[in-house]
Amino acid sequence: MIDHPTRDVGFGVYVHWPFCASKCPYCDFNSHVRHQPVDQERFLTAFRREIAHTASRIPGRTVTSIFFGGGTPSLMKPETVGAILDAIGGAWAVDPKAEVTLEANPTSVEAERFRGYRRAGINRVSLGVQALNDPDLKRLGRMHSVDEALGAVRIAASIFERYSFDLIYARSGQTPQAWGAELEQAISHSVEHLSLYQLTIEPGTWFQRLYDAGKITVPDEETGRALYDITQEVCEKYGLPAYEISNHAKPGAESRHNLLYWRYGEYAGIGPGAHGRLVTGNARLATATEKHPETWLELVEREGHGVIDEEVLTSEAEGDEFLLMGLRLKEGVDPRRFEAFTGRTLNPRRLRNLEEEGLIQVNGTRLAVTPKGFPVLNAVIAELAA
Numbered sequence: 001m002i003d004h005p006t007r008d009v010g011f012g013v014y015v016h017w018p019f020c021a022s023k024c025p026y027c028d029f030n031s032h033v034r035h036q037p038v039d040q041e042r043f044l045t046a047f048r049r050e051i052a053h054t055a056s057r058i059p060g061r062t063v064t065s066i067f068f069g070g071g072t073p074s075l076m077k078p079e080t081v082g083a084i085l086d087a088i089g090g091a092w093a094v095d096p097k098a099e100v101t102l103e104a105n106p107t108s109v110e111a112e113r114f115r116g117y118r119r120a121g122i123n124r125v126s127l128g129v130q131a132l133n134d135p136d137l138k139r140l141g142r143m144h145s146v147d148e149a150l151g152a153v154r155i156a157a158s159i160f161e162r163y164s165f166d167l168i169y170a171r172s173g174q175t176p177q178a179w180g181a182e183l184e185q186a187i188s189h190s191v192e193h194l195s196l197y198q199l200t201i202e203p204g205t206w207f208q209r210l211y212d213a214g215k216i217t218v219p220d221e222e223t224g225r226a227l228y229d230i231t232q233e234v235c236e237k238y239g240l241p242a243y244e245i246s247n248h249a250k251p252g253a254e255s256r257h258n259l260l261y262w263r264y265g266e267y268a269g270i271g272p273g274a275h276g277r278l279v280t281g282n283a284r285l286a287t288a289t290e291k292h293p294e295t296w297l298e299l300v301e302r303e304g305h306g307v308i309d310e311e312v313l314t315s316e317a318e319g320d321e322f323l324l325m326g327l328r329l330k331e332g333v334d335p336r337r338f339e340a341f342t343g344r345t346l347n348p349r350r351l352r353n354l355e356e357e358g359l360i361q362v363n364g365t366r367l368a369v370t371p372k373g374f375p376v377l378n379a380v381i382a383e384l385a386a
């Protein structure tokens with residue numbers, strides 16, 4: 001008997017494909033470049049085994065969303081993607097309306113595979129366009145031009161019911177005006193969903209070396225704020241308001257898979273370096289698999305799964321994660337779920353102070369961060385979780 005305040009939010013499957021054609025200088029994801037062809041058949045067998053193993057631990061779920069992320073999953077053959085979807089469908093029931101997303105790089109080579117992905121069962125693509133400006137694409141280490149990216153967007157629009165693209169802003173020297181114009185250009189391509197990330201310098205990346213050597217800059221706080229504000233202004237003007245701090249969509253076009261994370265649902269993480277949150281009994285397990293692709297492969301071949309880290313979250317940790325994820329959303333959280341996770345209520349004095357400062361809004365069963373609170377979201381969460 002499962003009794004846990006997570007089950008009503010849905011069940012998702014995340015599949016990580018860890019390979020990329022080259023490493024982007026800003027990227028700290030689990031992505032690896034191989035100069036020999038990747039043995040997709042062998043990886044497929046391992047994906048199948050890990051899916052079957054996970055389903056044996058959490059049987060009887062109905063999958064509401066599937067997400068192929070990476071790395072660059074658009075380097076997978078459509079047959080590999082189709083076979084993984086078949087394995088998921090064999091392990092659990094899949095909701096006929098499930099959202100099935102694949103992240104793709106917008107090169108012409110990858111766009112040629114789009115029709116095959118559609119036939120395999122993908123119904124949404126998320127394109128890593130990143131910039132609509134050739135010199136910046138080059139600086140970001142991207143392998144496509146603006147023309148090529150927009151060509152891939154057109155092909156995606158003709159094949160998939162739904163598509164999204166990602167852009168990175170706050171790039172070296174970018175002004176709010178230039179960013180606003182670029183965003184308007186992006187929206188003119190009838191996109192229903194945009195993920196807009198501020199460039200951050202991540203430890204261990206090539207950009208960090210350049211930053212430390214003074215060769216690239218990031219905007220100061222004031223410019224960063226102006227870039228954030230223009231992002232909200234332009235997206236709202238064209239009917240794509242933020243539903244999450246970095247994600248904008250037409251009403252109804254929100255990413256259901258990402259909503260599942262932010263609403264603190266249950267999800268299985270399959271593949272190298274994938275994270276999962278599994279509900280067994282009335283406990284929530286945090287799982288993480290081996291990151292290195294070939295080591296993961298051998299581990300799955302030996303053990304049937306690649307999980308190397310697993311812990312039962314304490315009620316305190318669940319409460320913290322619930323706030324951390326849920327308060328990123330414009331809709332906020334239901335404080336009663338926090339109580340169900342932790343057995344305690346949020347501190348009324350802290351709530352009152354944040355409300356008086358105009359950083360949160362509390363309205364019966366909803367607690368949400370205000371537009372004034374979003375730029376200082378981490379501080380708001382830290383205050384509530386303390």
Ligand code: SF4
Nearest residue numbers: 020023024027031071
């Ligand atoms: S394509 Fe994506 S995952 Fe691969 S290196 Fe570039 S940013 Fe990272």
